[in-house]
Amino acid sequence: MRQYSLCIIGFGNVGIALAKILKDKRDFLIEKHNVEFNITGVADSRGGVVSRDPLEIDLLLDTIKNKGSVGYYPDMGKMKQTALEVIQACQSDILIELTPTNIKDGEPALTYIRNGLLQKMHVVTANKGPVVFAYSEILELARKQNKLFKFGGATAGALPTVNVGYYDLAGSEITAIEGIVNGTTNYILTRMAEDKLSFEEGLAEAQRLGIAETDPSLDIEGYDTANKMIILAISLMGAKIRLEDIARQGITKITPAHIAQAKEEGIVYKLLGRVYKEEGEVKVRVGPEAISLDHPLSRINKTQKAVTFHTDLMGSLTISGGDSGRIPAAAAVLRDLVNLSREDKGELCRGF
Amino acid sequence: MRQYSLCIIGFGNVGIALAKILKDKRDFLIEKHNVEFNITGVADSRGGVVSRDPLEIDLLLDTIKNKGSVGYYPDMGKMKQTALEVIQACQSDILIELTPTNIKDGEPALTYIRNGLLQKMHVVTANKGPVVFAYSEILELARKQNKLFKFGGATAGALPTVNVGYYDLAGSEITAIEGIVNGTTNYILTRMAEDKLSFEEGLAEAQRLGIAETDPSLDIEGYDTANKMIILAISLMGAKIRLEDIARQGITKITPAHIAQAKEEGIVYKLLGRVYKEEGEVKVRVGPEAISLDHPLSRINKTQKAVTFHTDLMGSLTISGGDSGRIPAAAAVLRDLVNLSREDKGELCRGF
Numbered sequence: 001m002r003q004y005s006l007c008i009i010g011f012g013n014v015g016i017a018l019a020k021i022l023k024d025k026r027d028f029l030i031e032k033h034n035v036e037f038n039i040t041g042v043a044d045s046r047g048g049v050v051s052r053d054p055l056e057i058d059l060l061l062d063t064i065k066n067k068g069s070v071g072y073y074p075d076m077g078k079m080k081q082t083a084l085e086v087i088q089a090c091q092s093d094i095l096i097e098l099t100p101t102n103i104k105d106g107e108p109a110l111t112y113i114r115n116g117l118l119q120k121m122h123v124v125t126a127n128k129g130p131v132v133f134a135y136s137e138i139l140e141l142a143r144k145q146n147k148l149f150k151f152g153g154a155t156a157g158a159l160p161t162v163n164v165g166y167y168d169l170a171g172s173e174i175t176a177i178e179g180i181v182n183g184t185t186n187y188i189l190t191r192m193a194e195d196k197l198s199f200e201e202g203l204a205e206a207q208r209l210g211i212a213e214t215d216p217s218l219d220i221e222g223y224d225t226a227n228k229m230i231i232l233a234i235s236l237m238g239a240k241i242r243l244e245d246i247a248r249q250g251i252t253k254i255t256p257a258h259i260a261q262a263k264e265e266g267i268v269y270k271l272l273g274r275v276y277k278e279e280g281e282v283k284v285r286v287g288p289e290a291i292s293l294d295h296p297l298s299r300i301n302k303t304q305k306a307v308t309f310h311t312d313l314m315g316s317l318t319i320s321g322g323d324s325g326r327i328p329a330a331a332a333v334l335r336d337l338v339n340l341s342r343e344d345k346g347e348l349c350r351g352f
Numbered sequence: 353m354r355q356y357s358l359c360i361i362g363f364g365n366v367g368i369a370l371a372k373i374l375k376d377k378r379d380f381l382i383e384k385h386n387v388e389f390n391i392t393g394v395a396d397s398r399g400g401v402v403s404r405d406p407l408e409i410d411l412l413l414d415t416i417k418n419k420g421s422v423g424y425y426p427d428m429g430k431m432k433q434t435a436l437e438v439i440q441a442c443q444s445d446i447l448i449e450l451t452p453t454n455i456k457d458g459e460p461a462l463t464y465i466r467n468g469l470l471q472k473m474h475v476v477t478a479n480k481g482p483v484v485f486a487y488s489e490i491l492e493l494a495r496k497q498n499k500l501f502k503f504g505g506a507t508a509g510a511l512p513t514v515n516v517g518y519y520d521l522a523g524s525e526i527t528a529i530e531g532i533v534n535g536t537t538n539y540i541l542t543r544m545a546e547d548k549l550s551f552e553e554g555l556a557e558a559q560r561l562g563i564a565e566t567d568p569s570l571d572i573e574g575y576d577t578a579n580k581m582i583i584l585a586i587s588l589m590g591a592k593i594r595l596e597d598i599a600r601q602g603i604t605k606i607t608p609a610h611i612a613q614a615k616e617e618g619i620v621y622k623l624l625g626r627v628y629k630e631e632g633e634v635k636v637r638v639g640p641e642a643i644s645l646d647h648p649l650s651r652i653n654k655t656q657k658a659v660t661f662h663t664d665l666m667g668s669l670t671i672s673g674g675d676s677g678r679i680p681a682a683a684a685v686l687r688d689l690v691n692l693s694r695e696d697k698g699e700l701c702r703g704f
Binding site: 021025028029033158159160163164167168169170171172173296299308311313314315316317318319320321322323327328330331332334335337338339342343 | 373377380381385510511512515516519520521522523524525648651660663665666667668669670671672673674675679680682683684686687689690691694695
């Protein structure tokens with residue numbers, strides 16, 4: 001059986017959900033996946049805790065809930081201990097990087113990941129930043145250190161996207177990708193079509209329901225979609241591309257008149273991210289497009305997300321669904337952990 | 353770089369397509385997947401060829417095309433050499449079992465696979481039989497021999513189904529599965545709805561187009577769907593189940609009146625395979641069901657196939673698409689080969 005010790009950097013909603021899942025599913029993971037994960041280091045924004053032996057998850061959860069920081073973990077916690085100090089003190093097998101995404105430069109996650117790899121840790125992250133800004137560099141360092149770098153949860157949470165490209169399309173060549181990967185904008189466009197709402201009305205409703213942020217610009221201006229498609233382009237189609245290079249348009253200019261006209265023509269507006277090849281170069285573009293009701297993505301509504309992959313040998317494949325929220329996001333990290341344990345050298349997985 | 357020698361048993365449409373892909377994509381596989389596959393043994397229904405060194409794929413293809421059997425391969429081919437003799441003479445790393453599915457007892461594929469494993473070969477197959485009839489036994493032998501057994505292409509060709517359950521849902525628990533996994537019956541039902549055809553008219557049209565066989569009973573009576581769902585139930589949900597145990601109904605009793613009534617009610621008839629839990633036991637049932645237009649499988653039409661997985665942590669995920677035919681089927685085998693090379697002990701894969 002494989003045993004892995006984990007160092008978790010970032011202990012907010014997703015980190016906490018992950019810890020709880022690891023505790024609740026301990027027997028399942030041993031029984032079904034022949035693997036055991038133990039937490040030996042945690043850093044949150046105010047402190048950290050590092051241990052030689054597995055930390056007690058109940059105690060971790062209790063501490064963060066009642067004291068506000070794992071720096072208060074009995075005996076071993078240290079207030080003001082930084083993430084970098086935790087990483088350097090931790091002797092764990094895997095670094096799990098869960099700090100909030102910084103779309104300006106991917107820091108401090110990038111620094112954490114470099115440090116983790118230099119210390120011979122595998123790395124799993126749900127953070128877009130490092131992948132968008134430094135994928136090639138991280139991959140090269142990972143190969144040099146003979147470690148794995150997984151980021152399946154960085155594109156659309158529970159919905160597997162990078163994973164589909166990596167495992168389910170292995171051996172075939174991906175020639176193009178189309179995706180509805182932002183739940184907020186898809187919700188707004190769906191509601192505009194359903195009840196003839198204006199964009200402003202749709203946005204207000206989404207904000208009321210917590211589906212859109214107070215400052216919704218990352219979603220409605222297409223930045224979130226752009227970053228997710230960039231990750232797919234870079235990791236699955238070998239693109240060398242940055243956010244500023246791509247044509248990006250959000251949904252703020254869509255009007256009820258547009259939507260009504262589309263309905264009459266049997267087409268529907270969706271905020272699509274596209275990865276495509278043009279003159280030998282892999283490009284990304286994001287914008288509202290009117291697609292036919294035959295298109296597999298036309299029926300993806302409300303906060304649902306989906307991605308269609310076009311390949312040379314298998315035809316086109318569409319993956320859709322996957323819940324949003326902290327538990328699905330944590331489940332996506334767990335997915336990477338299990339697959340990492342399968343690919344790590346030294347022991348065959350069980351079965352398939 | 354990983355190098356694998358292959359022994360291919362069954363050299364019909366899919367075997368030939370696989371050999372051609374391995375030749376055409378040689379550089380791609382080295383460049384992208386850091387793996388090289390060489391063929392060192394082949395058996396067809398009339399003869400075989402075994403070699404110490406890689407066989408020339410062009411010569412293999414030429415021989416089968418112009419002479420009708422690889423037994424005519426220059427110097428090394430042997431007419432009347434049996435598959436078992438080829439396996440036993442071959443020192444290859446991987447056995448690829450591509451003989452036609454026998455839904456009565458899974459033979460002779462089962463014997464080939466046992467022999468391959470006993471000779472310390474990994475096994476990849478697209479054949480349903482062995483998985484339906486002897487999954488546990490094969491898996492146990494594979495583990496004992498420390499080898500991998502992959503059968504992703506056995507359920508729906510290019511459409512990844514076992515793969516989705518295995519890789520994309522890793523760590524989560526699959527609580528139920530629903531699938532439209534037979535293209536023939538889906539085509540007939542779609543056409544009945546589109547043009548108010550009777551079942552007989554729909555079937556006749558499908559046969560004219562080569563979408564249904566001269567003897568279509570395996571498809572229209574739901575046997576094909578049943579076997580595919582059994583494979584998913586066994587491999588992904590731990591079911592102990594046989595074809596005779598399940599409730600199975602085909603589409604032969606569906607009438608234009610049924611379809612018209614459904615249309616009025618905003619529902620649509622599909623031949624659904626279901627895997628579900630009842631009183632702690634995993635069960636399978638197959639039958640035509642009227643599903644609502646909200647259901648992700650309701651828009652899967654003509655020969656398209658799709659599977660919806662319900663999970664404990666990630667919500668529901670649907671995978672759809674994938675072409676039918678010899679090349680997509682061969683691509684599914686290649687997919688297993690690449691993933692096998694990633695999980696085989698001894699070397700980390702590149703990147704993700």
